[in-house]
Amino acid sequence: MAGMNIFFPPLCKLGARAWVGMALLGLTGCQSVKDYSLTHRLWTSAEMRVFYEPAADPRLEFFYDRTQGDVLTVYDETHETRNGRRRRAYFANRNRIGVEAGRKPRFVNPERSRGLPAILAESAPASSSHASTLHVFVATNGQHFTFSGGFGDHDYQLPVYPDHAGVVSRVLFSPFAIAGDVVMVGVVAGVVVAYSYAQGGGCR
Secondary structure: OHHHHHHHHHHHHHHHHHHHHHHHHHHHOHHHHHHHOHHHHHHHOHHHOOEEEEOOOOOOEEEEEOOOOEEEEEEEEEEOOOOOEEEEEEEOOOOHHHHHOOOOOOOOOHHHHOOOOEOOEEOOOOOOOOOOOOEEEEOOOOOEEEEEOOOOOOOEEOOOEEOOHHHHHHHHHHHHHHHHHHHHHHHHHHHHHHHHHHHOOOOO
16 A cells, blocks of 8 residues: 555646646647647638639529519529539529528529510619619629619629538548547647656656
C-alpha cells in the first residue's frame, strides 16, 4: 500500500496538470483549433460548394397560366463544374421567396408552356397604353425581371441554388475528417501530458 501511495500522487498531479493544460488550450485557442479542424474545413470550404445558375444568355420566356394565376418562367440553366445547359421552368410568383433565399424552386416540365399565351418581354418600363396589362421587364443582364399588371413591384431573380451532390460528398468524407480530428486532439493531449510530465520531473 505504501508503494501505491508513492506511485499514485505523481500520476494525480500529472493528470491534473494535463487537464489544466488542455482546458487552457481550449479557452485560449478555440478559433485556432476550429481553423485547423478537418471537419470544420470540410463543411465550410467554398471549394466543395458548387451551384446551379442561369446561363449567361438564359433565353428567357414567360407564359401566363390562368389556372395557376401565375407566370411560367422558362430559362436555360448551367452548372458551375459541368458542361452543357438544360431548359428549366417554374412558376415565378409561388417560388419567389424561396428563390430569393437561394433555394431550389419547384420546377415543372418546360413542355407545360405549350398552349399557354406568351407574355411580351421588354427592357423598358411599361407605357401608359398597356400599364394595366401583364408585361415582363427584363434587366439588361437577363438575370432579373419585374412584372406589371397585378404582380406587384417585386424584383424577381432567376434561381441560383447549391448542388446537393456537394452535401453528399461532405457526408461521405466526414468520417475521415472526424477521425483526423480525433488523432489531432490525441497528439495535442500527448504533448500536454509530456510537457506536464517534464515539468513535474517525472514520477519520483
